[in-house]
Amino acid sequence: MRVAIHQGPADALPDAVAASGADLVVTAEMSTTGYHIGARTHELAEPADGPTAARMSALAGETGVALAYGYPEADGGDVYNSVQLIDASGQRRANYRKTHLFGDLDQAWFTPGDEPVVQADVAGVRVGLLICYDVEFPELVRAHALAGTELLLVPTALMSPYELVADTLVPARAYESQLFVAYANRCDVERELTYCGRSCVVAPTGEVLARAGADPALLTAEVTRDALAASRLENTHLADRRPELYRGTTA
Numbered sequence: 687m688r689v690a691i692h693q694g695p696a697d698a699l700p701d702a703v704a705a706s707g708a709d710l711v712v713t714a715e716m717s718t719t720g721y722h723i724g725a726r727t728h729e730l731a732e733p734a735d736g737p738t739a740a741r742m743s744a745l746a747g748e749t750g751v752a753l754a755y756g757y758p759e760a761d762g763g764d765v766y767n768s769v770q771l772i773d774a775s776g777q778r779r780a781n782y783r784k785t786h787l788f789g790d791l792d793q794a795w796f797t798p799g800d801e802p803v804v805q806a807d808v809a810g811v812r813v814g815l816l817i818c819y820d821v822e823f824p825e826l827v828r829a830h831a832l833a834g835t836e837l838l839l840v841p842t843a844l845m846s847p848y849e850l851v852a853d854t855l856v857p858a859r860a861y862e863s864q865l866f867v868a869y870a871n872r873c874d875v876e877r878e879l880t881y882c883g884r885s886c887v888v889a890p891t892g893e894v895l896a897r898a899g900a901d902p903a904l905l906t907a908e909v910t911r912d913a914l915a916a917s918r919l920e921n922t923h924l925a926d927r928r929p930e931l932y933r934g935t936t937a
Contacts, residue, residue, distance in 0.1 A: 687809040687909045689837065691870040693885040694902035702904050703751050709774070709809040710752040712839050712870040714881075715818050716767065718757040721843040722876045727795040731760035734770060734781045747776030752808050756817065756841040759783065764797040769815050769841050771806055779806040782815035786823055802826055803833045811836050811909055814865075818842040821859055821869070822851065831863035831924060837909050840869045845879045852884035861892035864918045866909045873900050890917035 690708035692699055696717055703711050715721055718738050719730045732738060738757055746753045752774045759768035759781070766783035773779045783799025784792070805814045814835030820826055821840045830838055838860075844851055852869060860867040866889060873883030883900040887907035895907035918924065 687811045687837070688906055689866075689868050689887060689909050691868055691885045691887065691896070691898070691903075691905040693871060693873050693883055693898045693905065695874070698902070699755075700745055703745060703749050703753070706751065706904060706906060708751055708906055710754065710813070712868050713753070713755045713841060714870050714872045714885075715756040715769075715841040715843040716758060717755055717841065717872075720876055721872075722791060722879050724795075727758050728760075728765055731758035731765045733761065734759055734768070735778065736760075739770060739772070739778060742770070742772050743776040743778065746772045746774055750774045752779075754813075754815065754839045754841065758796075765795060766799055767792060767796045767817060768799075769817055769839070771808070771813065771815060771839075773806075773808060779808070780804050780813075780815060782817065784817040784820060785826070786819045788819040792819070803829050803835070805830075805833065805835055811911065814838045816840045818844065821867070822855060824859065824862065827859045827863045827865075831865050835865055836911065836914055837866040837868065840867060842869060842871045843879075844871045844882055844884070846882045849882050849884055852882070852886060856886060857888045857892045857894060860888040860890055861921065862923055864890045864914070864921060864924055866890060866914065868907075871898075873898070873902060890914055891921065 690706040771780040782804040872881035885898040896905040
């Protein structure tokens with residue numbers, strides 16, 4: 687599978703998808719509306735099957751490219767920081783709600799999700815979903831690995847001065863839990879926040895397959911089950927676990 691990351695403005699997404707040559711394109715956290723938008727979060731929130739989903743489904747169906755995009759999801763009286771996965775035929779396949787809310791930027795506006803592992807198969811690869819701060823909790827990434835996730839998509843809104851998350855932590859998560867990670871960030875300024883870019887696709891070996899800088903970019907990388915199997919044969923973290931020793935530390 688060829689996965690692409692669109693690190694750029696939302697209005698450039700259709701052209702990026704068409705030019706990507708990818709099976710799957712990933713966008714940033716809350717890419718459809720902006721992230722640091724205060725009360726507008728609730729004004730712009732919509733159901734998982736709302737107008738934005740219809741627009742994204744049409745784009746996926748027209749281009750034959752699967753999409754994962756971040757948006758504010760309205761459900762009843764709650765609003766969630768969500769990412770939706772749409773397959774290449776335009777069908778909605780999975781919807782994940784951010785489980786770990788980051789400070790007032792999240793906690794003031796969103797209800798946390800309570801489903802830690804959300805997955806779907808895309809182009810022969812088992813894809814899992816997390817959002818931004820979620821990936822900073824190793825237990826959650828490990829839960830994905832144990833549940834069979836092969837490619838973990840992480841839309842994010844990482845701001846300066848936290849570049850070490852993209853540069854150090856994300857490769858460590860890929861290596862320690864033996865899966866591919868596609869970490870999709872922004873690279874613009876929103877109110878007082880400067881998003882640092884540095885989107886990346888990382889292999890289970892910890893190798894960075896593609897890396898953006900601080901400017902708009904379209905990254906692509908190959909994700910294969912053969913490469914995953916070879917890495918897990920060489921790097922046996924999952925097979926060598928002794929969960930009886932650390933059950934209490936994960937609760």
